[in-house]
Amino acid sequence: MTLFDKIWEKHVIKEIEGGPSVLYIDRHFIHEVTSPQAFKGLEKRGLPVFRPQQVVATADHNVPTLHQELPIREELSRIQVETLKENCAKFGIELYGLGHPFQGIVHVIGPELGVTQPGCTYVCGDSHTSTHGAFGSIAFGIGTSEVEMVLATQCLLQSRPKLMRINVDGELGKGVTSKDIILYIISKISASGATGYFVEFAGSSIRNLSMEARMTICNMSIEMGARGGMIAPDEVTFDYIKGRKFAPSGEAWEKKLAEWKELYSDEDARFDKEYFFKAEDIEPMITYGTNPGMGVGITGSVPAINEVEEKDRTSFEKSIAYMGFHAGETLKDHPIDYVFIGSCTNSRIEDLRTVAEFVKGRKKAAHVTVWVVPGSKQVEAQAKAEGIDEILEAAGFQFRQPGCSACLGMNEDKIPAGKYCVSTSNRNFEGRQGQNARTMLASPLTAAAAAITGKVTDVRELV
Incomplete structure (x- = not known):
């Protein structure tokens, strides 16, 4: 089995013959841009949020980056941020809004708070949800109607994607970073080269990256058309998560660690497509x-x-x-x-x-x-x-x-x-x-x- 297979199989609740699967979602990230219509849809149908404790909310897209202590000047931005605040209060969701010590870009706060963990499924009404795949998880962006579906059921109808593995081996040259790796890959396979695929990044160059550098790689997997990107968890992953706010601790940590160490693609795992790149061929990139x-x-x-x-x-x-x-x-x-x-x-x-x-x-x-x-x-x-x-x-x-x-x-x-x-x-x-x-x-x-x-x-x- 591939890493993707192992996580997907554990999260499929029901398979619809000739159609998509009903996939269980461990964590749902929301922000002010793609959630208002979803909450309105719940209200119209008289539905609660099914599992509010599994929803993480923050304000990020529309917020000013100067004088956040003052009212937001742009009217649309102000309305969207206020609407998120009202909806979270109404539906019992904890919000990391402006002024909160945990506020930030949704794909930054999930990992740094220890919410993002290996072996899980993550969605958000934002295409760069693929960032969380750096921890060995299935993470992808969804549309507003799907945001409503997850709020209502903690599940999602999802077709199984094809699988691709991209291997990068060797030592990076001076001045070359993970951003250069992913821009190089996209320049080689094009902005649509991974359409219909979920991508696993592998190879010695990837394993030698820090967690934050791995997040950059997975963040931009969507930019080559992929449904998402992922990297198998290892000691670098475990060391990063340990001790964070919402990470498991004590016996729970040991139990989770044992599970996480089984999350890798088996040697005989089959991928629908595979690429191989050499780190020494990559120089600093520019578009x-x-x-x-x-x-x-x-x-x-x-x-x-x-x-x-x-x-x-x-x-x-x-x-x-x-x-x-x-x-x-x-x-x-x-x-x-x-x-x-x-x-x-x-x-x-x-x-x-x-x-x-x-x-x-x-x-x-x-x-x-x-x-x-x-x-x-x-x-x-x-x-x-x-x-x-x-x-x-x-x-x-x-x-x-x-x-x-x-x-x-x-x-x-x-x-x-x-x-x-x-x-x-x-x-x-x-x-x-x-x-x-x-x-x-x-x-x-x-x-x-x-x-x-x-x-x-x-x-x-x-x-």
Whole structure:
């Protein structure tokens, strides 16, 4: 059996002949954007939340990242955050709202609180729920009608996906991070290359990553079309979970640990598709287009038109025109205007430590605006305890308050039209960071280098 098989089989309550399975959901994460209509649906049908103690709620997408103690200025954002507060109070769900010490991006707080554990099923009305798969769990995003279904029944109708394994072996080079690994993989198999699959990441390069780096990998599995991504749990996983707020302890810990150690793909497990990559082939990555698959190594260039499949050429030309690039252009040394370090992909304490270590004693380029947004109140507190905020501010970076921020144009943190932003987030779609904003995805290290030099930079030249 594969790792996926072992977890799936334990959670299937009923199989519908010729149709989907009824899958039990261990934990349901909710936020202010995809939950209001679901709660309204429950009210209309006179239904309670079936198991409110298995729902984790926080405000993240619409929250401002400055002056969170004040009322939210944007009306829609304010209404959505207030509605979440009212619904949680009405249905008996604990909410980690603004001002709560556990508030933060939903995919950051689950792991750091010890809610995310191996062998479980997790869903949320957010595509990047795949992040939680880094712990050896089945985690995926769902739509609003499915949010209602899980609130009402703690179950979900779900078709079994095909299975893919992606192996990365070898030692990463200088300046290369987990973000570069996943951007490299997506550039090789495309933004639709894993459509219909659940992906297990394996190999020595993956096993050598920290938990926070593994979360970055699984977070972006959705960006190659996958239903979700996962990594088998090991001692790195167990050490990360132990002692966290909602992690098991005492005898319960020993019992769980024994169960978790059985969560791996057997040697004779079969996958529908398998890929193999070498770590030494990966260099710091940067995207040039309007989907995460349009990426190249930092010393590479935008593909020539004859290197693009004929069926994709029209969208390719439209994409690079939007970005203001041309085929064959080298991105290195291209001027940039903004840097955003944050999002559920790269806003954890390790990301901030990496950036602070690099920028210490340096100053940002005068024309560049830099926003550093911690993923949670706990990350923010840790960063302040370590003096990271002071290092960043001394470099001219803005250290803000937790939230999804400039990952998406749904709050006050938007990139102006036509401006270039090197971003550690997960998507570079047209208008994603603001109307007509131009997004270039990169690792926190590459983003920090761009902030210092004011242009796309090969960080290996500076470390």
